[in-house]
Amino acid sequence: MKPGVRLANAFYVMVLPAxxxxxxFHTIPVIQGIYYSFTDSPGYGPAxxxxxxxxxxxxxxxxxxHAYWFTFLIAAVATVLVNIVSLAIAVGLNGRIKFKNGLRGxxxxxxxxxxxxxxxxxxxxxxxxxxxxxxxxxxxxxxxSLLTKASTAWIAIVILAVWQSAxxxxxxxxxxxxxxxxxxxxxxxxxxxSAWRQFRSITFPMIAGFFTINMVLSxxxxxxxxxxxxxxxGGGPGTDTESVALxxxxxxxQGGEYGYxxxxxxxxxxxxxxxxxxxxxxxxxxxxxx
Amino acid sequence: xxxxxxxxxDGPGINWWLTALxxxxxxxxxxxxxFAVVTALKTTDQLGGTGFGLPTDIRWANFADAWRxxxxxxxxxxxxxxxxxxxxxxxxxxSMVAYAIARNMHRRLFKILxxxxxxxxxxxxxxxxxxxxxxxxxxxxxNRVGLVLLYVVYGLAFNIFIFTAxxxxxxxxxxxxxxxxxxxxxxxxWRVIFPLMAPMNATVGILTCxxxxxxxxxxxxxxxxxxxxxxPLVQYVFQSQFQTNYPAAFASYLMAMAPLLIVYVFAQxxxxxxxxxxxxx
Numbered sequence: 001m002k003p004g005v006r007l008a009n010a011f012y013v014m015v016l017p018a019x020x021x022x023x024x025f026h027t028i029p030v031i032q033g034i035y036y037s038f039t040d041s042p043g044y045g046p047a048x049x050x051x052x053x054x055x056x057x058x059x060x061x062x063x064x065x066h067a068y069w070f071t072f073l074i075a076a077v078a079t080v081l082v083n084i085v086s087l088a089i090a091v092g093l094n095g096r097i098k099f100k101n102g103l104r105g106x107x108x109x110x111x112x113x114x115x116x117x118x119x120x121x122x123x124x125x126x127x128x129x130x131x132x133x134x135x136x137x138x139x140x141x142x143x144x145s146l147l148t149k150a151s152t153a154w155i156a157i158v159i160l161a162v163w164q165s166a167x168x169x170x171x172x173x174x175x176x177x178x179x180x181x182x183x184x185x186x187x188x189x190x191x192x193x194s195a196w197r198q199f200r201s202i203t204f205p206m207i208a209g210f211f212t213i214n215m216v217l218s219x220x221x222x223x224x225x226x227x228x229x230x231x232x233x234g235g236g237p238g239t240d241t242e243s244v245a246l247x248x249x250x251x252x253x254q255g256g257e258y259g260y261x262x263x264x265x266x267x268x269x270x271x272x273x274x275x276x277x278x279x280x281x282x283x284x285x286x287x288x289x290x
Numbered sequence: 291x292x293x294x295x296x297x298x299x300d301g302p303g304i305n306w307w308l309t310a311l312x313x314x315x316x317x318x319x320x321x322x323x324x325f326a327v328v329t330a331l332k333t334t335d336q337l338g339g340t341g342f343g344l345p346t347d348i349r350w351a352n353f354a355d356a357w358r359x360x361x362x363x364x365x366x367x368x369x370x371x372x373x374x375x376x377x378x379x380x381x382x383x384x385s386m387v388a389y390a391i392a393r394n395m396h397r398r399l400f401k402i403l404x405x406x407x408x409x410x411x412x413x414x415x416x417x418x419x420x421x422x423x424x425x426x427x428x429x430x431x432x433n434r435v436g437l438v439l440l441y442v443v444y445g446l447a448f449n450i451f452i453f454t455a456x457x458x459x460x461x462x463x464x465x466x467x468x469x470x471x472x473x474x475x476x477x478x479x480w481r482v483i484f485p486l487m488a489p490m491n492a493t494v495g496i497l498t499c500x501x502x503x504x505x506x507x508x509x510x511x512x513x514x515x516x517x518x519x520x521x522p523l524v525q526y527v528f529q530s531q532f533q534t535n536y537p538a539a540f541a542s543y544l545m546a547m548a549p550l551l552i553v554y555v556f557a558q559x560x561x562x563x564x565x566x567x568x569x570x571x
Contacts, residue, residue: 010475029421
């Protein structure tokens with residue numbers, strides 16, 4: 001198109017409002033957050049500049065360190081599980097099955113439900129139904145609620161996270177599987193390749209890009225885990241199941257730690273970006289190799 | 291895609307074992323939903339045990355209780371207004387921004403703008419939630435209008451990403467023809483480009499709808515007036531206030547999930563293909 005003056009004006013008008021709104025509601029908050037991270041602001045009233053004190057304090061605060069450890073644990077386990085589960089189900093749903101569309105429709109359902117609301121249903125299941133069921137059939141280890149102990153509550157959180165998130169990942173994997181030409185399977189069938197061999201040598205390499213995307217998005221999503229924990233444990237018992245996002249919310253809005261949690265946000269941002277970049281690099285290198 | 295599907299389905303032999311296995315696994319989806327339904331229909335003294343049994347005495351009044359306690363008509367209307375507002379405004383504005391950027395990527399300003407918007411993909415919401423809550427309160431946007439605005443702005447990063455990829459696949463010759471016929475840039479966009487973007491608009495519309503309807507964190511930190519609470523937010527409040535009345539709580543969960551679930555049942559294939567399209571781009 002000819003870049004005439006009138007033409008360009010219209011394009012500027014198209015992007016200007018979006019730019020302004022984005023700047024006001026995204027960039028300014030980011031800058032403000034960074035600014036507050038160097039203050040002792042409780043979230044209201046005057047604040048003093050404290051330099052790096054918040055940042056130094058973060059690294060020795062057991063509650064903060066625990067939140068990071070807990071968030072990494074959940075994110076790592078859930079990311080791996082979600083991808084195994086959804087890839088397996090997607091391969092199944094892409095096979096020669098009856099009721100293909102109906103089954104795909106069912107497996108996508110969790111993605112149209114609010115995590116918080118589903119979480120409350122799971123909360124009741126974990127704290128009442130599962131113990132009752134376990135008592136009935138005599139599994140002692142499950143006869144008390146998973147949610148009341150920190151050592152087991154994370155399992156319940158991972159189960160909910162995987163249940164909800166698999167739905168979306170399955171659809172993306174199915175989209176990936178449909179890009180694999182069927183001729184490749186026909187050829188390998190003639191060569192007498194087993195199903196597992198076909199998966200390893202054809203399917204998986206062909207959808208490596210989708211695997212990368214799902215791994216990166218899953219990890220990034222689970223590192224921000226919030227709704228799941230609010231619905232299942234509220235961060236308890238004590239602060240044992242607090243994720244970083246929940247800690248920022250609680251400390252920042254209710255705990256008078258606005259400046260301190262702003263510093264935590266900045267660290268959290270660096271951590272998430274760092275993880276995403278490393279993961280992308282590693283996974284993409286693997287993509288090239290296979 | 292359609293041809294592969296057909297060929298596979300017509301191929302020799304349906305794998306019944308695999309079908310059965312997938313149907314059994316699908317119970318993991320069905321069981322919690324079944325559980326929610328039966329619990330919502332019980333009286334409180336029928337609770338206890340594993341809770342999977344059917345209600346012996348159906349209590350429809352749970353729904354009436356939930357309706358009243360959560361102020362359902364108002365709450366559902368809040369959710370609906372916010373969701374519709376977010377979807378409509380997102381489609382009208384984000385597509386336009388993407389168009390302007392996609393067609394001017396050779397200009398440095400627009401290229402910078404593209405990376406500026408897309409870089410927001412790396413900024414998770416918890417990082418800006420404290421300042422945004424403060425800012426919206428100061429600007430008197432700690433309400434439904436502010437929430438709609440934030441969904442439109444925060445969707446921009448991802449939407450620009452998939453919209454521009456799609457616009458690049460639309461041949462520019464179409465626009466040039468319209469320009470020769472005397473159409474202005476605006477006319478080209480609304481009459482030629484916007485209609486051509488229908489598949490991507492559907493994708494973005496579906497994703498925005500699911501997000502705005504189900505979101506909990508943004509309403510939690512932005513909305514200050516309890517009267518403008520959305521469905522997920524009110525479940526959160528409800529939870530602490532009505533701890534013991536589980537049947538009413540479950541009735542309210544069902545009522546919160548129902549609207550989108552019903553839409554999904556009727557528009558299933560459409561929703562799934564929309565999401566898939568977003569993923570492949």
